[in-house]
Amino acid sequence: MNKKVLFLYYSQTGQLSEIVNSFVAPFMEAGVSVELVRAKPKNDFAFPWTSDRFFDAMPESVLAIPSAMEKMDFKETKYDLVVFAYQPWYLSLSIPANSILATDEVKRILKDTPVVTLIGARNMWLSSQEKLKKILKEAGANLVGNIALVDRNQNSISAITILHWMMNGKKDSYLGIFPKPGVSDEDISNTKVFGKTVLAFLQKENFDGLQKHLTNQGAVEIVADYMIIEKLAPRLFLIWANFIIKRKNRKAWLVVYKYYLLFALFIVAPIVLTVNAILFRPFSEKSIRAKKLYYQGLK
Numbered sequence: 644m645n646k647k648v649l650f651l652y653y654s655q656t657g658q659l660s661e662i663v664n665s666f667v668a669p670f671m672e673a674g675v676s677v678e679l680v681r682a683k684p685k686n687d688f689a690f691p692w693t694s695d696r697f698f699d700a701m702p703e704s705v706l707a708i709p710s711a712m713e714k715m716d717f718k719e720t721k722y723d724l725v726v727f728a729y730q731p732w733y734l735s736l737s738i739p740a741n742s743i744l745a746t747d748e749v750k751r752i753l754k755d756t757p758v759v760t761l762i763g764a765r766n767m768w769l770s771s772q773e774k775l776k777k778i779l780k781e782a783g784a785n786l787v788g789n790i791a792l793v794d795r796n797q798n799s800i801s802a803i804t805i806l807h808w809m810m811n812g813k814k815d816s817y818l819g820i821f822p823k824p825g826v827s828d829e830d831i832s833n834t835k836v837f838g839k840t841v842l843a844f845l846q847k848e849n850f851d852g853l854q855k856h857l858t859n860q861g862a863v864e865i866v867a868d869y870m871i872i873e874k875l876a877p878r879l880f881l882i883w884a885n886f887i888i889k890r891k892n893r894k895a896w897l898v899v900y901k902y903y904l905l906f907a908l909f910i911v912a913p914i915v916l917t918v919n920a921i922l923f924r925p926f927s928e929k930s931i932r933a934k935k936l937y938y939q940g941l942k
């Protein structure tokens with residue numbers, strides 16, 4: 644029987660579209676009935692960002708407040724597989740990604756349906772995936788696979804280069820010195836390998852063992868340092884979000900938040916990670932291994 648697969652996503656910069664296009668190629672070659680739906684907020688986020696708008700997206704991202712989406716046209720009411728591709732914003736689902744999932748139509752489609760999540764991030768997606776797991780569970784969906792593509796450069800470097808990309812709109816080298824921002828062209832092109840794997844499991848009508856297979860192929864690489872940041876930062880973001888959303892002078896507080904974030908990212912995080920590497924890391928290899936396995940899995 645011809646399988647029906649829905650690819651559902653939002654992409655502001657076009658990077659996630661490229662990732663989806665690479666992933667979908669083996670499905671198309673195999674003649675699977677593929678439907679690509681690139682959703683759009685009614686009031687889309689202009690790209691490139693201004694600094695004000697970039698930080699202004701924090702409270703609604705962290706508090707998962709959806710915004711209205713343009714009508715999404717689905718040919719079917721039921722699919723054999725849904726590939727939900729998304730990007731994290733502020734360690735949460737991006738506002739458009741969260742808004743897609745908040746629609747009744749998508750909730751109906753997800754119910755009792757196998758779902759593969761495909762992430763295109765800078766490097767911190769663990770917390771957003773935890774949130775997504777909950778949303779999928781509530782919708783009655785069955786998460787069968789996850790693939791996470793990231794910027795492989797060092798954390799502070801990728802933070803500088805992503806800000807250059809977001810504020811200038813060009814995914815190119817900052818000052819001609821820094822590496823290109825975001826997910827590398829090579830990793831984007833390699834996504835078709837994961838697409839092939841998911842397709843093979845779809846065709847045998849059994850997704851058992853899919854995640855293990857994907858992990859062995861390098862679809863989910865976990866960096867211990869980021870687990871530490873993602874353990875601490877979401878709580879702080881939540882405090883900021885709850886505080887700022889209630890303020891009348893939101894704009895002024897967002898400026899304070901901006902400097903807090905830059906300080907945390909470029910000063911506090913390297914110190915915390917260095918102290919951790921010297922004092923704690925040598926004694927916590929076992930628990931780090933266990934946590935990595937957890938994040939590579941689907942539970």
Ligand SMILES: Cc1cc2nc3c(=O)[nH]c(=O)nc-3n(C[C@H](O)[C@H](O)[C@H](O)COP(=O)(O)O)c2cc1C
Nearest residue numbers: 655656657658659730731732733734764765766767
């Ligand atoms: C407002 C904003 C916040 C972001 N926060 C995160 C984050 O917390 N973690 C992360 O890995 N990437 C983060 N990113 C990068 C995005 O996940 C994504 O990779 C990038 O914006 C590419 O855009 P696209 O997926 O819309 O094409 C953020 C980007 C934006 C615009």
